[in-house]
Amino acid sequence: MKRIILALFLSILVLPNIVLAQELDINKLDKYIENAREEWGIPGMAVAIVKDGKVILAKGYGYRNVEAKKKVDENTLFAIASNSKAFTTAALAILVDKGEIKWEDKAVDYLPWFKMYDSYVTENMTIRDLVSHRSGLNTFSGDLLWYYTNYSTEEVVKRAQHLKPKYGFREHFGYQNIMFSAAGLILEKVTGETWQSYVENNFLNKLEMTNSNTSVTKLDLKNNVATPYLVGIDGKPIAINYLNWDNCEAAAAINSSVADMAKWITFQLNNGKLNDEQIISEDQIWEVRKLTTPTDVSRSSFIKNPNIHFNGYGLGWNIYDYNGNKVINHGGGSDGMISKVAMIPEENFGLVILTNDINYLPSALTYQIFDMYFGNENKDWSKKYLEYYKNSLKQDDERDAKMEVERVKNTNPSFDLNAYTGKYTDITYGSISVILENKKLVLKYLPAEGLVGDLKHYHYDIFTIKLRDIPSLPTGTVQFYMDEKGKVKSLKVDIPNPDFYFDEFDFVKEED
DSSP states (O other), X not given: OHHHHHHHHHHHHHGGGOOOOOOOOHHHHHHHHHHHHHHHTOSEEEEEEEETTEEEEEEEEEEEETTTTEEOOTTOBEEOGGGGHHHHHHHHHHHHHTTSOOTTSBGGGTOTTOOOSSHHHHHHOBHHHHTTTOSSOOTTTTGGGTTTOOOOHHHHHHHGGGOOOSSXXXXXXXXXXXXXXXXXXXXXXXXXSOHHHHHIIIIITTTTOTTOBSOGGGXXXXXXXXXXXXXXXXXXXXXXXXXXXXGGHHHHOOEEOHHHHHHHHHHHHXXXXXXXXXXXXXXXXXXXXXXXXXXXXXXXXXXXXXXXXXXXXXXXXXXXXXXXXXXXXXEEEETTEEEEEEEEGGGTEEEXXXXXXXXXXXXXXXXXXXXXXXXXXXXXXXXXXXXXXXXXXXXXXXXXXXXXHHSOTTOOOSSOGGGGOEEEEETTTEEEEEEEETTEEEEEETTOTTOXXXXXXEETTXXXXXXXXXXXXXXXXXXXXXXXXXXXXXXEEEOOOSSOOGGGOOEEEOOX
């Protein structure tokens, strides 16, 4: 009797903190999504929601091609970028189930040429380490090795050995696309198949994700494919080109629609089972969703969103709590595309959001849908995130204004412009060249045909640089250094942005 009374007492204490799910008002949500899209000025987007194995929403909003006035629908293809990572770890999980690999296997056992910044790290880096972002490298470090370049995946991974760590090995979270590429190469070594083939055979084909593919080379841009856009400060969308990310495929190469991704989510929520076939064991589904690498929840972020108390990364998935529920989620970003997948397994509930513009709305919309689902609508997350986004744009403007204020007027370069021309090489990246075009300096990244920047004198031996074909990246600087003989010896590029570290490479001028 005492135990029963105690249990009842404890249940009374717990009940006020339980947020019960309610039936989602799809009509209300539908209007909210369209209003939010218009407020953000996003050309097009699509949303799908799955509950208890059924698709309760799968719809397109706005335009996949603004110029041609072609609308988005549930089958419109978008780049899902880093949401490809969960497909890679799912593929590896199948190999673990088969006993062909273990998560704790060393990378060098499969890739004997694999090297990191330190011999201990090289010898002890496991498959689990590769796909849980705890290599010791900084977030996005080395991404310029694959971005726009003609390097193969293997060449990218080999060059990464020269990247300098920011943290101790397994000490801290550092989001790493290149380590996922290494995991993809291990998959290929074990299976004898390409990453593309293995993912297509085991997931896209089996789940009947018939419109999805594993490479931009497999996109027919004349069909139902979203055009990537960059929406400028003036609100006008600028169409940009798809980039080939095949040399980073295991991290970011899949293109899909919300109709197809709803099948992926349903499969995930069904714990790796499709009809009567257990494609991935429940044990391995649980394994990839375990928190492996914790990430910080700062005081300021908690104030912004007090529903989240912990955050971290499993194997190909982000993990956090929301209103006392465990959320499995991931975002993806490419040039002109943002995606989001989020699931609450215990509620058998999941969503996918795809957009053809760089924006924060998918994250905001995820929280809004969660709050609507749990009947806890005390915030307008879209408006809140739009405020953050506008502030970030304001900071970019302030940075440009500050650069102009800090520029030392009436200075000249130390040398005739010809003295700055030549070939410069970095041991990690490779070579760039500085040439004269129409009496102006131009910098070219030689492995990356699309990375060409026009240089304009700023002050002393510093020039501004603006990349011609990448409007999403801001104006940066190129600083030239001289040696003790008074000759140009090296240069450093710095283009501040949240995705690529141009300044982690030191380019030394080659002898003429």
